[in-house]
Amino acid sequence: MAINASTGEVFSGYGRPSQFEHKVTYGVKSIPEAAREVNVLREVDVCVVGGGPGGIAAAVSAARGGAKTLLIERYGHLGGMSTGGLVNIIPNLGDTYGRQAIGGFCQELIDRLAARNGATYPEKKYWGSTDKDEVQKYVDANMMHFYIRRNRDGERVTLYTAVIDPEIAKDEMNTMVLESGAELLLHCWVTEPIMEGNQVKGVMVETKAGRQAVLAKIVIDCTGDGDLLPKVPEETVDYMPEGSRIAQFGWIYWIANVDIDAYFAFKREKPEEMKAVIKTIMEAGGSPHFSPGLLKNQHGVVWVHRLIGSLHQTEPEEMTYIDVSARKRAVRNWELLKQYMPGFEKSFIMLSNPQLGTSGGRRLVGEYWLTEADMDSDTPFPDTIAIFADNDRGVKSLDHPRTYVPYRALVPKGTEGFLVACRAFSADHDFSEYFNLIPHCMCFGQAAGHAAAIALQDGVSVRDIDFSKLRAQLLKYGAILPEA
Numbered sequence: 475m476a477i478n479a480s481t482g483e484v485f486s487g488y489g490r491p492s493q494f495e496h497k498v499t500y501g502v503k504s505i506p507e508a509a510r511e512v513n514v515l516r517e518v519d520v521c522v523v524g525g526g527p528g529g530i531a532a533a534v535s536a537a538r539g540g541a542k543t544l545l546i547e548r549y550g551h552l553g554g555m556s557t558g559g560l561v562n563i564i565p566n567l568g569d570t571y572g573r574q575a576i577g578g579f580c581q582e583l584i585d586r587l588a589a590r591n592g593a594t595y596p597e598k599k600y601w602g603s604t605d606k607d608e609v610q611k612y613v614d615a616n617m618m619h620f621y622i623r624r625n626r627d628g629e630r631v632t633l634y635t636a637v638i639d640p641e642i643a644k645d646e647m648n649t650m651v652l653e654s655g656a657e658l659l660l661h662c663w664v665t666e667p668i669m670e671g672n673q674v675k676g677v678m679v680e681t682k683a684g685r686q687a688v689l690a691k692i693v694i695d696c697t698g699d700g701d702l703l704p705k706v707p708e709e710t711v712d713y714m715p716e717g718s719r720i721a722q723f724g725w726i727y728w729i730a731n732v733d734i735d736a737y738f739a740f741k742r743e744k745p746e747e748m749k750a751v752i753k754t755i756m757e758a759g760g761s762p763h764f765s766p767g768l769l770k771n772q773h774g775v776v777w778v779h780r781l782i783g784s785l786h787q788t789e790p791e792e793m794t795y796i797d798v799s800a801r802k803r804a805v806r807n808w809e810l811l812k813q814y815m816p817g818f819e820k821s822f823i824m825l826s827n828p829q830l831g832t833s834g835g836r837r838l839v840g841e842y843w844l845t846e847a848d849m850d851s852d853t854p855f856p857d858t859i860a861i862f863a864d865n866d867r868g869v870k871s872l873d874h875p876r877t878y879v880p881y882r883a884l885v886p887k888g889t890e891g892f893l894v895a896c897r898a899f900s901a902d903h904d905f906s907e908y909f910n911l912i913p914h915c916m917c918f919g920q921a922a923g924h925a926a927a928i929a930l931q932d933g934v935s936v937r938d939i940d941f942s943k944l945r946a947q948l949l950k951y952g953a954i955l956p957e958a
């Protein structure tokens with residue numbers, strides 16, 4: 475692999491900078507792996523793999539349900555993309571009509587963060603409101619995609635969306651997990667499920683202390699990428715259409731010490747000169763697009779989100795290629811902003827995403843397979859675990875503002891002792907395109923955690939739980955569900 479030092483373009487060895495030209499080479503040759511005895515690190519009721527939005531909700535909920543629960547995370551912090559990916563915007567908590575759709579664990583986390591000045595969102599009176607000043611706030615913040623939609627009269631309305639402070643969130647998520655009684659193991663990579671026939675019995679982990687085993691009665695895959703799925707290939711898909719939202723990596727960084735007032739004054743008072751600055755930056759290969767951060771006490775911090783198309787989001791060669799080239803481009807872009815954009819003269823890059831942003835990977839083919847037809851349906855399922863606000867499909871969203879998700883979308887068809895509660899839930903690419911975001915994964919996690927605890931208490935398979943008990947637990951912990 476070679477990097478052009480002046481442009482940041484990465485040549486993969488095939489001579490072209492496009493990631494779609496980059497060929498993944500591993501798998502050409504194989505060798506046998508010797509069988510060996512491994513140490514059993516823990517024996518638990520429920521093992522949750524991955525401490526992202528789905529995983530923290532699953533671990534807390536399983537522990538609250540009385541299960542001896544272990545949460546395993548590969549990095550040194552919780553939150554997954556919502557913290558380490560610097561994707562700290564929690565959108566679609568309510569619909570264009572102002573009705574809250576998602577409560578439960580997600581709302582509990584937001585409330586706890588808000589109490590620590592670590593979350594901010596529009597006041598309730600503005601949800602679904604056409605108030606022009608409120609709308610303008612999000613237009614100025616370049617956050618229309620997350621906060622603003624049009625109602626049936628074509629007017630702009632504000633949505634219920636929250637932003638969270640990733641550092642306070644990491645601390646609060648640790649607290650929530652430990653307070654629930656779940657045990658936490660960081661710095662452990664889970665590599666595969668331990669299977670006996672079609673029954674999952676635990677997972678293998680790679681750690682600094684070597685390869686070890688964790689035995690569990692139920693395993694919940696919250697890796698985001700469905701890392702435990704390849705062992706059950708008939709229950710797995712990874713199709714994503716090129717150019718779709720889920721076929722993208724994200725590389726995000728924050729620039730601090732920006733004189734944002736000077737920037738806005740220049741933009742307002744000298745529009746022609748601003749156009750010239752933008753042209754200069756773009757002609758030099760940069761991008762002038764950023765969002766002035768919405769977090770309190772972060773005046774002068776801007777967020778830059780760069781999206782990079784990829785159909786191989788679990789391939790280390792592709793991930794390396796994207797990380798190296800995106801970093802090179804980010805630094806070059808900041809240099810151009812610093813040189814040409816008023817307000818950026820004393821700025822610096824304060825942080826780039828500690829974890830590469832993946833939005834699609836493997837997905838479960840479960841007992842229920844969600845498709846576009848489910849977005850167009852207005853009928854709840856008998857086992858509905860969550861209501862999602864459908865805000866991203868234009869007129870269709872106005873016609874069908876609520877989408878329902880059944881518990882069966884977390885349950886594999888044949889594998890036992892196993893649930894999936896992350897963006898790898900059972901859905902086709904169309905459904906995933908809209909509904910695999912942070913709040914959605916928290917809903918999956920909350921349902922899976924409670925379901926696992928109920929299954930263990932009643933001595934039944936996760937696929938045979940008494941749904942009325944799961945519904946009661948979800949309601950007890952604040953979930954918003956359709957009328958029974």
Ligand SMILES: Cc1cc2nc3c(=O)[nH]c(=O)nc-3n(C[C@H](O)[C@H](O)[C@H](O)COP(=O)(O)OP(=O)(O)OC[C@H]3O[C@@H](n4cnc5c(N)ncnc54)[C@H](O)[C@@H]3O)c2cc1C
Nearest residue numbers: 524526527528548554555664697698724831896897911912
């Ligand atoms: C560029 C980009 C922008 C996005 N913007 C938004 C946004 O603004 N708002 C929004 O709501 N969503 C956004 N998303 C989507 C959202 O971030 C994810 O869909 C969501 O985080 C999924 O949650 P999750 O729990 O399934 O997975 P993740 O957040 O990926 O968490 C998975 C966790 O599991 C851990 N893990 C993974 N594999 C293993 C393993 N083998 N062993 C141990 N631990 C493991 C990871 O380290 C991580 O902590 C964005 C995604 C991208 C790529």
